[in-house]
Amino acid sequence: MAHQQPYEPYYLHQPVEYGFSDRNGINTLFVSGLPDDVKAREIHNLFRRRPGFDSCQLKYTGRGNQGVKFDPQTSSVLHIELARSNSRRKRKPGSGAYVVIDKRTKAADDTQENSSDDEALPCELDFMTHKHKPFARSGESESDELSGGNKPDSGGNADLIIPQSGETVGDSEHAVATENEHTEKTVDGVSPCSTLFIANLGPNCTEDEMKQVLSQYPGFKALKVRARGGMPVAFADFEEIEQATKAMEALQGSWLQSSDRGGMHIEYARSKMRKS
């Protein structure tokens, strides 16, 4: 077997200026030579502890499906160069650290993200277990970074939660939540809130009309309707999240007298109504 050094430890390299303007302001790396069965988590694990790393995006192009094993023992070599342009991906607060874009055809798509057999790689167990102090482990070995799950499970990880992508994803771009600060239960990624956001109201919807309906539900405190130059939307504030939830469940999809294009669409608001 040819003994080519598969990769150099990063600390042998000269320090790089992080943040801005490497050449031409490019601070994104383009990585090619990845096998078709590479997982976003593996890429994330490659870079996650590098200073200045923000997030990564993995695109399956459908080209080069040789089924190479991603393994430091093989002669498979990654190519890393400055990208032609910066990633346009802006990390939204609370979103995952990486994104997957899968442009392969369904037939070739035998390596689904989140499929049951690729869960719980030791490396990800490791970082998910340490998610509350992600950068506090500088003295540790880096040897797990590329191992891709060949080590025996170290055990004790029964509480690991693997985010599910869900069946109703209409887009090929899946945001995967990792190292998420908010591991609380969410509904479609939205945290429960005692204020509700109400949309799909008719153009002639009135505040009185809405108050009549909402005040039937315990805990209802305040309503604000705004037209925003388009269709009106409303915010309804409740004493408790649980009361907001009850009202949302009861009123979801229901019609007001003024409704003209379907029932109300109700979600938790992104932020609680200001007290005033």
Added chain:
DNA sequence: AGCACA
């Protein structure tokens, strides 16, 4: 899908 008020 559309999320303001301070």
